[in-house]
Amino acid sequence: MATRRIEQSQESRRxxxxxxxxxxxxKGYRQTSFVDIADKAGISRGSIPWHFGNKLGLLETVLDEQLQAVRSGSHVEHVMDFIRAPASRLFITLIGEAVEAGSPIREHYAQLHAALRQAVLAQVPMAALPAGLDPEAVTVLLVGAVIGVHVQWRVSPEAVDLDAVEATMRALLPLSVD
Structure with missing residues (x-):
């Protein structure tokens, strides 16, 4: 019986x-309520704080899961697959809230961007960089470019050919280890 309860709890959490x-x-973080989430999940509203404590705890879990997807690989095709994933829209929607002073998600975005830079930095062979370039500055530029491509594609998917972007990334960035 305890095993069944554990399974139900894990399924409810998922x-x-x-x-x-x-x-x-x-809808964004602020515009989403526990009622919205419970209705969409088909569970009791009281289950949410039981599992996550509060709305910010739930958001932290959501962002952590997405961050794990980002960290699971940093090859060019992985980056492009991540951009195409429906859940990655989350990062675009929430960024407006993250840049506001005092935002409850600002620090989480700072951590996300730091993790992205770290993952990219780990993939950049330092010897491949032109002399005098700061590897950390290169990672900031690359992460910014990927975020920019992602935003452009989400706003105007008909105007952004992700396959062409991927081919161009491969041609311009022989830095990634595939």
Whole structure:
């Protein structure tokens, strides 16, 4: 019986995270309520604070799961697959909230960007960089470019050919280790 309860709890948690990811991506963090999440997940509203403490705890879990997806690989095709993933829209939707002073998600975005830079830095063979370039500055530029491509594609998918972007990244960035 205890095993069944554990399974139900894990399933409830998974449903909540999936629903919250989709709703945060669609409506933003502030505009999404526990009622919205519970309705979409098909669970009791009281399950959310039981699993996550509060809305920020839920967001932290959502961002951590997405961050794990980012960290799981940093090859060019992985980056492009991540951009195409429906859940990655979350990062675009929430960035406006993250840049506001006092935002409860600002620090989480700072950590996310630091992790992205670290993952990219680990993939850049230092010897391949032209002399005098700061590897950390290169990673800031590369992460910024990927974020920019992502935003452009989400805003105007008909105007951005992700396959062409991937081919161009491969041609311009023989830095990535595939």
């Amino acid at each position: 449903l909540i995270v999936t629903a919250a990811t989709e709703l945060f991506a669609e």
